[in-house]
Amino acid sequence: VNTIKVAILGQGAWGRALAKLVAANGHQVCPWSYRQGDDLQACLSGCDLAISAISMKGVVSLATQLQGLALPQHMILVTATKGLDAFTTYTPSQIFRAQLPSHHPIAVLSGPNLSLEIEQGLPAATVVASIDLAVAAQVQQVIAADNFRVYTCLDPLGAELGGTLKNVVAIAVGVCDGLNLGFNARAALITRALPEVIRIGTKLGAQIETFFGLSGLGDMLATCTSPLSRNYRVGYGLAQGKPLTTILEELGGTAEGVNTAHVVMTIAEREAIAVPIATQVHNLLKGTITPQAAVEALMERDLKAESGLLY
């Protein structure tokens, strides 16, 4: 094994799970946490790879800090954060790209990866995406394991948007399940959500095929059918009539889909994209519609033919 030094930025559940995978492959892990006041420059010194698993709200600040540091010349940055910046509507990889010198390759890690299950050693698969296949393959070697299959992909934006936009869908599915509408309704909702995500993603420059893979459909399925998902639990709570503030207090933190729903509405208006599911989630989060009325609005869409679903 060619041992390298890998910085893991962010020490939440996902950061810790990734650190474990990297260490299990014999690499040296340098953990960094904003909360613990760690020295970022010292952490990154000598690192060939930095994996960022920080929360969305810290991404702009981290990218700005990185710009001011002396980074190892060939360091690859992998972002595993899911979310959109409210001000620019950028994804994490777009934010890092705007701040990092162009000789630092950027990759995206995204897939159906509930971190609790990864930590337990249950089998999972994920996607590492970069516009440079060699970069994706390098990252693949560092984190892959028998029980953690890593597939490469050339569409980082698509991989990232799949993981991000599905959080809005998870809220909608949580509402559906919280209202006890059954498996048929849930399946129909997820099926009709995928083309909505594809409409947004392709308009922003992602490739349609990516959304049918692990980082698109795969991540949507894991998040939308598991009570482990924070965003799903937001929707579930709303369906039970709980106020959003109460739900977020009980979750003990943020659920990224709440912010993402607002950003999606901004994008949809700017780009003139029909986003019926995000619209109802947005209305529900604002409190201008009841869960029952939101679901009814989705069921009553006057679509008669399935053709034209995707394009």
Next chain:
Amino acid sequence: VNTIKVAILGQGAWGRALAKLVAANGHQVCPWSYRQGDDLQACLSGCDLAISAISMKGVVSLATQLQGLALPQHMILVTATKGLDAFTTYTPSQIFRAQLPSHHPIAVLSGPNLSLEIEQGLPAATVVASIDLAVAAQVQQVIAADNFRVYTCLDPLGAELGGTLKNVVAIAVGVCDGLNLGFNARAALITRALPEVIRIGTKLGAQIETFFGLSGLGDMLATCTSPLSRNYRVGYGLAQGKPLTTILEELGGTAEGVNTAHVVMTIAEREAIAVPIATQVHNLLKGTITPQAAVEALMERDLKAESGLLY
């Protein structure tokens, strides 16, 4: 309402649920059951529409009977049966098409429709597919309800194959859940199953888009994530080490995915299609592999790139 006379062939759970929908729209329902020895000619007399929801094993016999009868001149036949004929590898609509005079239009009804939920009045959506849009639209009018949205589609074979092939996937997912592999593994399995279904379906002449809709992905999701599904329960039981005969006894009847898995292997060999998931299900049903080994074989596939997943 323009009231018509509608024959419902087959009085299982799905036939009864469809009869209820048709009757609720003010139409006259003529139920027919092979088991009860009903007179088929008398049932079909004066019917503008016949909906067949019989079990797969009765389809060839019903099609043969229909050939010998005096049918109302413009009668439409809708088939709602999911399965493949072991001898010809035909779908129900292909079997009916081969036996019925060509002036009788044939349509396919297929979607995420667990019949128990439909009977309970829970919301659901489905697809009615025909090569003639006017035919699909006519059927749509007869069965649609506020809580049962019907979408039209021009690819009856695709709609039918989605509903049929997903039963094999449901067995695989049942195994995965029975082994407690978690939500990540299940999501990855379903995501990788969809292109397998698409490879088979498109090779047989169906359109790729159909598999992303309600009768494809939608039905797969409902069947693969619900303990209500018989095929899912077959896989779940196998994972617990139960013999297939015991599982089928406990289910009190057949699970169509067992037969479909065998037919899929015949088609895959004939058409030279890679079907890794169906292959492992087939091996498992034959008893030549353990559930654990079947899952490992799927996880260990040496696929490194996601590109080329669909085509």
